[in-house]
Amino acid sequence: MLTSTLYYSSSESAFPGTPEATGHRSEPHFGVRWKVVAIIDEHTEYHGQMKDISVNGASILLPVNLRDIASFDLVIHIPALHTERESHLVYIKGSQIYTVYDCNENAFRTSVEFREFKSNHDIGFLMNRLNKHYHALGQ
Numbered sequence: 001m002l003t004s005t006l007y008y009s010s011s012e013s014a015f016p017g018t019p020e021a022t023g024h025r026s027e028p029h030f031g032v033r034w035k036v037v038a039i040i041d042e043h044t045e046y047h048g049q050m051k052d053i054s055v056n057g058a059s060i061l062l063p064v065n066l067r068d069i070a071s072f073d074l075v076i077h078i079p080a081l082h083t084e085r086e087s088h089l090v091y092i093k094g095s096q097i098y099t100v101y102d103c104n105e106n107a108f109r110t111s112v113e114f115r116e117f118k119s120n121h122d123i124g125f126l127m128n129r130l131n132k133h134y135h136a137l138g139q
Contacts, residue, residue, distance in 0.1 A: 032050045032052065039074070057097070072094060074092045090117070092117055092118070092122075095113045096112060097112065
């Protein structure tokens, strides 16, 4: 559960060129299949999977429609590069942009804008992992 109230805004200087800074969405998106948990409140959480991610948001696949939920917490499980290590957990507060049913995935696809990271280290970790180990979509 996310219990800390200290989060770092995704619009801080760690994100030069982000939509908040430039007024448009220019960051690359990366196709990933990482585990994700959407935490609605202290009693409700949904386990799903990332479809794609950028440093400012993600498209996640969930078994439920979050149509009426404006914001929620996410726990992203970034897989370790070596099998003997555990996943790195990234805690983020996010806002829903939209939710649609994706019949190809047999799940609801929710677009999430990242609002705050629990740890400033997680921002760098995510950027590093994506840029060094994944190819951006459409490139």
